[in-house]
Amino acid sequence: MNDILTKFESIKVVPVVVIDNIEDVVPLANALINGGLPIAEVTFRTSVASDAIKLMVDSFPEMCVGAGTIINLNQCKKAIESGAQFIVSPGYSEEVVQYCIEQEVPVFPGICTPTELMHVANSGLPVAKFFPASQCGGVETINAIGAAFPRIKFMPTGGVNENNLMEYLACPRVIAVGGSWMVKSNLIREGKFDEIEAMTKGAVALVKNHKR
Numbered sequence: 402m403n404d405i406l407t408k409f410e411s412i413k414v415v416p417v418v419v420i421d422n423i424e425d426v427v428p429l430a431n432a433l434i435n436g437g438l439p440i441a442e443v444t445f446r447t448s449v450a451s452d453a454i455k456l457m458v459d460s461f462p463e464m465c466v467g468a469g470t471i472i473n474l475n476q477c478k479k480a481i482e483s484g485a486q487f488i489v490s491p492g493y494s495e496e497v498v499q500y501c502i503e504q505e506v507p508v509f510p511g512i513c514t515p516t517e518l519m520h521v522a523n524s525g526l527p528v529a530k531f532f533p534a535s536q537c538g539g540v541e542t543i544n545a546i547g548a549a550f551p552r553i554k555f556m557p558t559g560g561v562n563e564n565n566l567m568e569y570l571a572c573p574r575v576i577a578v579g580g581s582w583m584v585k586s587n588l589i590r591e592g593k594f595d596e597i598e599a600m601t602k603g604a605v606a607l608v609k610n611h612k613r
Contacts, residue, residue: 405487405507406528408440408465409556409577413570413608416601417442417469417558417581418589420453425589430461432594433584436601442469442489442579445476451483458484469579474500481506489558489579491532493520509556513537515546521553528554528576535560540572547574563607570611580604 409415416433418441420426433441439461443454445468457466467487468480474496477488487507490497494510501508502524511532512518521529531543534557538545543555557569558579569578583600 405465406576409528412438412440413577413611414438414566414583414604415440415442415467415556415577415579416584417444417579418584419444419446419581419586420449421447421586421590423449423452423456425592426453426456427460428592428594429584429589429597430457430464432598433601434461434464436583436598437605438583438601439463440465440467441584442467442487443485444468444470445472445480446470451479454480454485455483458486471497473497477501489530489556491530493517495520495524498524498526511558513542515549518546518550518553522550527552528556530579531555531557533559534569534578535565539565540568540575543572543574563603566604566607567611570608 416438443450454466465486468485469489471477471488471490477497477500481504488501489509491511498508498510509528509530511530554576555574556577556579561578561580562582569575583604584597588597
C-alpha cells in the first residue's frame with residue numbers, strides 16, 4: 402500500500418481510462434509514459450478491461466496499472482489475477498475491501514457521505530476515493546466530511562479537469578486526483594495518441610507548478 406500511496410502522492414494525477422479495443426493498449430501506454438504519467442486506472446466498463454490490464458502490465462513494467470469501476474468481488478478477483486496493482490471502486494463494498502486487504506492489494510473505495518467514510522475508517526484504510534467529486538461539492542465537501550476523520554486522505558474523481566485541478570491539489574486532504582480529461586474515450590477510439598500525450602504533458606506541467 403505504501404509504495405502505491407507514495408507514487409500517487411508524487412504523480413498527483415491518475416489517468417482514468419476506458420479501453421474498448423485491445424489494440425489501443427500499447428499506443429495509449431506509450432502516450433502516458435511519454436507524457437510523464439506512467440500510471441493508469443483501467444475501468445472495468447468494457448469486455449477487454451482485464452486483458453488490457455494484463456497486456457499493459459506485461460508490456461510496460463515501469464507503469465503502475467490499476468483497475469477502476471470495480472463493483473463486485475468477481476471483478477476484483479479478475480482484475481487482481483490480470484495483474485492490477487491497485488483497485489478503485491465507485492462505492493464501498495465490504496467484500497471487495499476485505500479481499501484486497503487479504504491479498505495485500507491497495508484498494509480505494511468510493512465515498513461521498515460521512516456514513517460511507519465511517520466504513521472506510523473502520524476498515525483501516527488511509528485513503529478514500531471521493532466520487533463524484535464535483536457533483537458532491539468538491540473541496541468544500543472534502544473538508545467538511547473529512548473533519549471528523551483527520552487521518553484519512555482523499556482521491557477526488559468525477560468532474561476533475563485542467564480548470565479545477567489546482568483547487569483540488571491545494572487541499573491538504575487530497576493525495577491525488579483521478580481524471581480522464583487527458584485520456585478522453587473519443588481520443589482513444591480515434592487513435593489520437595499524440596493529442597493524449599500532449600494533454601498528459603499539460604497535466605504534468607500543472608502539477609509541477611503546484612509543487613513550486
